[in-house]
Amino acid sequence: MKKKAKKEPAEDAQPTRESRERAALLIQKVMDFKRTLSERKDPMVELDKQWDISSTQHNVIVWLGYDGPLQTGELSRRAQIHDKSITGVVDRLEKRGLIQRERSPEDRRTVIVTLTDEGRKLYAEIYEIMEGGLGWIIQSMDEQEETMAFQIVERLLRAVNNLPH
Numbered sequence: 001m002k003k004k005a006k007k008e009p010a011e012d013a014q015p016t017r018e019s020r021e022r023a024a025l026l027i028q029k030v031m032d033f034k035r036t037l038s039e040r041k042d043p044m045v046e047l048d049k050q051w052d053i054s055s056t057q058h059n060v061i062v063w064l065g066y067d068g069p070l071q072t073g074e075l076s077r078r079a080q081i082h083d084k085s086i087t088g089v090v091d092r093l094e095k096r097g098l099i100q101r102e103r104s105p106e107d108r109r110t111v112i113v114t115l116t117d118e119g120r121k122l123y124a125e126i127y128e129i130m131e132g133g134l135g136w137i138i139q140s141m142d143e144q145e146e147t148m149a150f151q152i153v154e155r156l157l158r159a160v161n162n163l164p165h
Contacts, residue, residue, distance in 0.1 A: 013164075043129050051122055056081060057093055058126070061115070064099065065123030069114040071104075098122060 015023065048058050059079040064070060070078070076086035090113055093099045098119035104110035115123060138146055 043133075044126070047125055047129060053093075053096075053098075053122075056085075056089055057098075060089055060093060060113075061098065061119060061123055062126060064113060064115045065120065065127065069102075069112050072101075072111045072113055075113055093119070 044058070048055065053061070056079070060075060060081070063075060063078045067078070072086055072090065073083065075081075075090075076083050079086075079089075081089055090099065090101065094101060096118075097116055099113055100116055102112045102114065104112055138149075141149065
């Protein structure tokens, strides 16, 4: 594969036909990866069953565990939950004792969502599974592949940050 020069897209630029074709190939690889993962017994799915939470609720726990307390609107964006649906998700997690809501002392209209001790316990279990799974993948790589994997993820992050809004 020929190495291309890196360049940041202009704000109004559209992907070239070649870029779109390569993107289609990447989508195929990502979907193959996801299909292969779905055929394996997923410890995260088992954990969600054990805790009796949905994948949406799981996502909320992950963001609160990783980033700490969040305003409801920010939590809905990060967890990719529609603004109208986040209230129900938060209600159910609060009833389960996994999260709590507090009013912001600066602005009483603002609701801050945090993990409870029980929610932090669940997040610790989730994190352990994520760390272990990625640890196995990293362990399968040689040093050069590991370095490249981190560089690719960092490059993807920069590219996403430069996408037009």
